[in-house]
Amino acid sequence: MANCPECGAELSLHDDVETGEIIDCGTCGGELEVVATGPVELETAPELEEDWGE
Amino acid sequence: MANCPECGAELSLHDDVETGEIIDCGTCGGELEVVATGPVELETAPELEEDWGE
Amino acid sequence: MTVVVKVGGARAVNPAGAVADVAALVDGGEDCVVVHGGSTAVDETLEELGDEPEYVETPSGVVGRFTDERTMEVFEMVLPGKLNTDLTAQLRANGVDALGLSGVDGGLLTGPRKSAVKVVEDGKTKIRRGEHSGKIESVNDDLLESLLADGYTPVVTVPMVADDGTPVNADADRAAAAVAGALDATLIVLTDVPGVLDDPDDPETLIERATTPQELERVESVAEGFMGKKVMAATEALDGGAASVVVADANAENPIRSALDGGG
Amino acid sequence: MTVVVKVGGARAVNPAGAVADVAALVDGGEDCVVVHGGSTAVDETLEELGDEPEYVETPSGVVGRFTDERTMEVFEMVLPGKLNTDLTAQLRANGVDALGLSGVDGGLLTGPRKSAVKVVEDGKTKIRRGEHSGKIESVNDDLLESLLADGYTPVVTVPMVADDGTPVNADADRAAAAVAGALDATLIVLTDVPGVLDDPDDPETLIERATTPQELERVESVAEGFMGKKVMAATEALDGGAASVVVADANAENPIRSALDGGG
Numbered sequence: 290m291a292n293c294p295e296c297g298a299e300l301s302l303h304d305d306v307e308t309g310e311i312i313d314c315g316t317c318g319g320e321l322e323v324v325a326t327g328p329v330e331l332e333t334a335p336e337l338e339e340d341w342g343e
Numbered sequence: 344m345a346n347c348p349e350c351g352a353e354l355s356l357h358d359d360v361e362t363g364e365i366i367d368c369g370t371c372g373g374e375l376e377v378v379a380t381g382p383v384e385l386e387t388a389p390e391l392e393e394d395w396g397e
Numbered sequence: 398m399t400v401v402v403k404v405g406g407a408r409a410v411n412p413a414g415a416v417a418d419v420a421a422l423v424d425g426g427e428d429c430v431v432v433h434g435g436s437t438a439v440d441e442t443l444e445e446l447g448d449e450p451e452y453v454e455t456p457s458g459v460v461g462r463f464t465d466e467r468t469m470e471v472f473e474m475v476l477p478g479k480l481n482t483d484l485t486a487q488l489r490a491n492g493v494d495a496l497g498l499s500g501v502d503g504g505l506l507t508g509p510r511k512s513a514v515k516v517v518e519d520g521k522t523k524i525r526r527g528e529h530s531g532k533i534e535s536v537n538d539d540l541l542e543s544l545l546a547d548g549y550t551p552v553v554t555v556p557m558v559a560d561d562g563t564p565v566n567a568d569a570d571r572a573a574a575a576v577a578g579a580l581d582a583t584l585i586v587l588t589d590v591p592g593v594l595d596d597p598d599d600p601e602t603l604i605e606r607a608t609t610p611q612e613l614e615r616v617e618s619v620a621e622g623f624m625g626k627k628v629m630a631a632t633e634a635l636d637g638g639a640a641s642v643v644v645a646d647a648n649a650e651n652p653i654r655s656a657l658d659g660g661g
Numbered sequence: 662m663t664v665v666v667k668v669g670g671a672r673a674v675n676p677a678g679a680v681a682d683v684a685a686l687v688d689g690g691e692d693c694v695v696v697h698g699g700s701t702a703v704d705e706t707l708e709e710l711g712d713e714p715e716y717v718e719t720p721s722g723v724v725g726r727f728t729d730e731r732t733m734e735v736f737e738m739v740l741p742g743k744l745n746t747d748l749t750a751q752l753r754a755n756g757v758d759a760l761g762l763s764g765v766d767g768g769l770l771t772g773p774r775k776s777a778v779k780v781v782e783d784g785k786t787k788i789r790r791g792e793h794s795g796k797i798e799s800v801n802d803d804l805l806e807s808l809l810a811d812g813y814t815p816v817v818t819v820p821m822v823a824d825d826g827t828p829v830n831a832d833a834d835r836a837a838a839a840v841a842g843a844l845d846a847t848l849i850v851l852t853d854v855p856g857v858l859d860d861p862d863d864p865e866t867l868i869e870r871a872t873t874p875q876e877l878e879r880v881e882s883v884a885e886g887f888m889g890k891k892v893m894a895a896t897e898a899l900d901g902g903a904a905s906v907v908v909a910d911a912n913a914e915n916p917i918r919s920a921l922d923g924g925g
């Protein structure tokens with residue numbers, strides 16, 4: 290269990306949640322990054338363009 | 344046995360003479376390169392500066 | 398009119414035809430800039446060094462290299478190191494006063510860094526940090542123009558230099574597009590794929606040339622995968638100010654001159 | 662007055678002090694050219710690739726690298742590739758508009774090729790062919806002067822390009838000497854050895870500076886081995902037109918500025 294840092298809604302998470310994983314908030318639709326597990330901490334995910342190199 | 348390509352003198356060579364080896368002619372002092380063995384062929388050695396890279 | 402020639406890094410592409418063509422163009426008084434990539438050679442050297450090249454998939458299904466610090470090091474060794482030096486020497490041996498530059502040199506190719514990517518692994522979307530890539534937003538066209546005016550033929554490759562000062566990976570096709578745009582040049586992209594086929598199974602449906610974003614829209618709608626990247630680069634070149642873009646067969650006899658003559 | 666700074670490739674040398682000093686000089690309006698080597702890094706990469714660096718002894722007892730084709734390839738990867746790109750980026754991050762060039766670029770460093778060497782093996786003198794080295798006889802000073810006039814700081818490394826068009830190994834100290842001579846510049850050679858000691862066991866006998874071939878003669882007579890190469894390069898620089906030569910301690914706090922101030 291953790292709260293959305295954007296809207297405060299409570300999110301239920303899978304047991305196998307991993308650091309770095311991106312989760313969508315079902316309430317506000319925000320993209321959240323799991324920055325820690327045990328206990329789970331969420332932050333707003335950075336906006337990243339899909340771009341690539343050589 | 345081989346002849347000096349510079350002065351024609353006959354040179355006596357060691358048994359273990361190798362291709363690429365440099366031999367001095369005892370008669371004219373010329374630097375000779377062994378370009379083949381069995382039979383031995385000699386050519387005037389190229390003049391090479393002592394220089395080096397990185 | 399300046400001509401920017403993108404030569405492939407792909408193994409199948411023989412640069413000899415392109416080198417001879419660039420020599421002929423330069424000899425005829427044309428200003429040329431050569432841009433090259435070399436991603437497959439980076440993978441080969443990584444493997445020779447006992448490292449595994451890593452490719453990741455983004456949420457929208459695009460597969461791209463993950464460039465960590467070690468990969469960036471090998472990238473520098475292979476592209477500005479081996480490939481750029483060899484291509485520059487090969488052009489010089491053909492009478493071209495070639496001068497190699499990476500995007501770092503003189504701040505030639507600059508833009509924001511991308512230090513994290515969104516990837517899909519085991520069905521999960523994750524953020525991977527430690528990525529060394531960037532997006533070219535600016536070209537030092539003064540540097541290229543001044544070298545061209547002095548009679549040199551710049552031979553350009555990636556990395557670019559990011560706003561934080563780090564050399565980072567950037568796509569060479571898009572680098573060529575950015576250079577062509579900055580110089581209002583004609584861009585010729587040489588590849589072992591002869592162009593974009595309207596019907597992928599029918600070589601007769603080759604779309605040879607696009608000179609407007611509108612024409613490119615039709616090309617974009619049929620291009621897929623590898624060619625999709627070439628088409629995206631072509632779009633960026635035209636948007637950026639390039640005069641026209643031709644995607645041409647690198648293995649043709651005079652690949653650049655035929656492309657300029659409209660052969661494609 | 663232009664300053665040519667030779668920074669070492671040796672591991673013991675920390676380039677940070679030199680980079681900060683170059684930044685300060687350039688900021689003060691001085692024209693600088695940086696020249697670097699990196700032979701030990703070539704050996705490290707050869708070993709990482711599973712190849713053995715090869716050193717040979719000449720009849721007069723000089724030990725030097727034998728540069729075969731594979732070594733030349735790795736040389737390009739390490740010097741113009743990794744080291745030049747990183748040093749250029751590091752200078753740029755310090756506010757210097759640095760631009761990396763190898764001797765191949767624009768024909769910067771040219772001269773005759775040496776494709777064979779005389780070596781001593783098992784007491785026999787032999788000719789080894791397949792050597793890739795050369796002797797710098799000409800510097801494209803127009804290129805450097807035009808880049809300096811445009812505000813760039815050239816970061817120069819070897820290989821040079823031989824008369825036959827091949828990129829070949831050349832000693833970086835002598836490359837720096839050739840550049841300093843061509844630009845009538847002051848040459849500062851940074852090394853982890855603080856200078857030439859009149860008595861090798863007494864640091865108080867440091868010979869700090871030589872501004873004429875005559876002064877150098879005294880230095881030459883005491884220099885040995887590694888420093889002998891530095892002194893030979895210094896002689897060539899003065900003979901070639903350099904204003905003065907200082908061999909200075911790379912690990913001093915402000916190595917270049919102290920050298921210019923006469924600290925050595």
Ligand SMILES: [Zn+2]
Pocket residue numbers: 293294295296297298314315316317318319
């Ligand atoms: Zn929310």
Ligand SMILES: [Zn+2]
Pocket residue numbers: 347348349350351352368369370371372373
């Ligand atoms: Zn004789």
